[in-house]
Amino acid sequence: MSVVSTKSKTSSKEEMKEEKIYDAIIIGGGPAGLTAGIYLSRARMGTLLIEKALPGGQAILTEIIENYPGFPHGITGPELMQKMEEQAVRFGLKIEYGEVVEVKIKVGKEDKKGKEDKVKIVKINNQEYRTLTIILASGAEASKLEVPGEEELRGRGVSYCATCDAPFFKDQKIVVVGGGDTAIEEALYLTKFVREVTIIHRRDRLRATKILQERVFANKKINFAWDSVATKILGKEKVEGVLIQNKKTAEEKEISCQGVFVFVGNVPNSKFLYELIKLDQKGYILTDDNMMTSQEGIYACGDVRKKLLRQVVTACGEGATAAFAAQKYIEELKGVSYK
């Protein structure tokens, strides 16, 4: 491993600084981050992956992944992600746990050749890590509906994860909000447990992939409230129903139910980047074709990146490209010298 180690840890008032300089720090352990980890470790780059919770990202919450090539009968999200983690660790990837709160570029001195110090700093709570490159693979998380009752009844009938919570709703009546791949896949999964599912969708056609639409329309346990939005989640101690409004007629209606599963898209985990990296209006990271962000030596891949298609397979491809681009950058930098 080519980690440059100067001193052991030094402590200032509150902060611990790791004096060694990693070649690459990957932020996020979903499919994009783990793939970058596999590539960088095989290239023998000194790499650290930092993960907030469990490696696997959102894919770990998916019951079955049917469109990742190589698994003709599908593979469960947890199994696929566990295999990716095992593969990365086998090649030497180091994984640490913690939430990154800040990424900084060290203000560098110029060396004799006029090259600036290229060290970047990744801050996790009271710890600082130094690195030559960063791969941002922090993914995205479920969007909220932002309606009354949602926050108050979260965990008491309001859920954002069917694989986590479905068994709590055995033989009950629930609603699913959303019309994308996640909403439809999760609604189908929920029918294995619940008595009845009503899908509330704000338009009169689904966004989900056609094969999922065929399955959902054929499922006798599922019915639809089209052109409708949930305006309030009802209940005191737990969910008792949902108030919906038809967008075309403005008519309001109450649906009695014990659970509300919300799948209305995602928001990127990019808040910690502040003004360092160029983001689009929604907070997705802008990159070039080689996954480089607006900052030299900082790359982005996976769901946190602005792109057309958010899938495990695209996340993996981008993770590989980001890792390869980072490797080239590191090699060039080392050829020149750095501090």
Ligand code: NAP
């Ligand atoms: P998505 O594709 O953005 O779909 C979000 C759905 O929620 C849309 O139907 C949208 O309606 C609706 N919606 C958004 N905001 C809403 C609001 N405030 N109130 C009510 N409805 C709202 O999100 P996703 O389904 O989570 O999927 C995210 C990405 O992951 C997609 O690229 C998807 O293809 C991918 N994914 C793939 C798979 C798979 O390949 N098996 C599985 C899961 C996810 P409109 O349609 O009217 O915009």
